[in-house]
Amino acid sequence: MSNALRRSIPRALTSLIGLLLIVTYFFQLPSSIVDAVNFIPRFSVVIVAVAVGVGAFTLLKYHVSLIRKREPGRWIYSIVMLLSLLLFVIVGLGTGVNSEAFSWIYNALLVPCSATTYAMWCFFIASACFRILRVRGKQAAVLLISAILVMLSNAALGELLWVNFPLIGSWIQTVPMMAVFRALTIGIGLGMILQGIRVLLGRERGYFGGS
């Protein structure tokens, strides 16, 4: 297939399907047509399902190669990863995803691991705060003062120190911050609609590559 066709066919399909979805959203059409058009977005479920399969295969291939090469500091973890993958697949296929055994593995292994990893993010947030809140100029000073006031308004200690801290924090969040958020929301909303129109008209080409 020529390069031009490789770009123009997906672009034409995107425009056609986008316009069909818009027409069914705004206009009253026979239910058979609406059902047929609404079925199109469900194709993404198929893509996700295939991606999971391909992902599992790639993961298997990658970690097997690490184990074969005895990659220093990594191959041991690859064994753990592969054993976990196999355990999930065997128990899931053998007993079903709603079984007690599968739920136990999920709740007793995956959930605590996920919670632990999430909890570790607090250190990243702390180090990010340290980098952000260094006073390097007037704008950084405004950021630092606002952050301190909002923190004091949210912490119980703030109200103990001065009864007006919660009021100040609330004002910062509901007046200046809300004003900025609304301005951003309007701009982003319009940006999204106009980008959609550019895609439908085939004018947004950047995501096909070759700017």
Added chain:
Amino acid sequence: MIIQGRVVDFLFVAFLFVLTYVLARLTWIPSIRKIAAFDGIKEAVGRAVEMGRPVHMTPGTGSLNANESGPALIAGLATIAYAAELCASMKTPFIISLGSSDAIALTDQLLRQSFMVAGRSPEEYDPSVIRYFPGRDTIGSSLAFTNSVQGLMAREKPAANLMVGPFYGEQIALCEVAAKEGAIQIGGTQSTTQISIFAALTDYHIIGEEIFAAGAYVSKDPTQAKMIAAEDVAKIIAIALISLNALLIMLGLRILPFLQV
């Protein structure tokens, strides 16, 4: 027949279509103001060349099929296409962390195209630069994606980290690892609550709707620039309507019921 309650919505979208079409046909070519973050991409790639280290790029997590993340993902991919083209022309290695399963094929195609535009043979393009880590669209959480990308950056030590697309808080952890590795960082997202994080943590950041100008800005395509101008006209009209509505409310008139026809 238009569905009840959607008449005004339809008129607004139709108006935007007409406005875009009319502006695109004019001979006048608007200029897009300088956006430091997009200009910073060249600087970031240049730095990677000097340091002999790769460029890391990610369009975040989300789905092309979702209302909120889809447009931002498209903008992120347009930015990646431009950066990949620069990397290909400067023969600098790059890695792309994808958290969206439905964007894998599209990313593969755009990278092939970027190699061709950069004057390189498509055969030189190595598909393994795309690293897919399941994100929100597949497993409903971005934890696996974030941890995997953190590990990837710690191992590959990129000289530049480009993050443009849908992000929902995971960028804090990613920016911290990239900063530890000494990478220059560029970030942008459509989420209003996440923009401030990028503003605080990255060297260059894209604010608000600037993200949707990515394709037009990097391509310098006059038609796309006219469409960005249409966005500005729509914005002025929206501001005027909001102001008018505020004035009418102050005068005791409510127009909301008329807008819900």
